[in-house]
Amino acid sequence: MSMPIKLSIDLNVNGVDYPVTIEPGRNLVSVLRSEVGLTGTKEGCDDCECGACMVLLDGQPVNSCSYLAAQAQGRAITTVEGVMRGAEMHPLQRNLLEAGGVQCGFCTPGMIMSATALLARNPSPTEEEIRIGLSGNLCRCTGYAKIVAAVQATAAGRY
Secondary structure (H helix, E strand, O other): OOOOOOEEEEEEEOOEEEEEEEOOOOEHHHHHHHHHOOOOOOOOOOOOOOOOOEEEEOOEEEEHHHOEHHHHOOOEEEOHHHOOEOOEOOHHHHHHHHHOOOOOOOOHHHHHHHHHHHHHHOOOOOHHHHHHHOOOOOOOOOOOHHHHHHHHHHHOOOO
């Protein structure tokens, strides 16, 4: 009986290095949740359809359910926990709450990550650009209007 192959890698998550030992086929979302202990990134569809597992890899949004953890070694990973400013919520997080863009909350981490990436590359997006930037994220509760309004408020510097 052979032993399963294990990889020892270092993941830089939210500016902190985490040495982990994993099986080569593990996806990033499972390693973030289990080995790193950051559970803000959600496991949704496991098929790149819902966006609940969205993280930023070197600033770009990536569905972590379809990204191997081993591929993330040497890259900067940002999760929803890394968006906060110390103990203070990021303006986007605050605006989502104030606009009523959070209901069940399952999609919220992925929405925040996609919107964060959008605002970093386009600080003044139009409504259409916001909707396109969030198009990889599904929400079954809000109807998107309040989420879009929160991104607009953040872009306008209102918080």
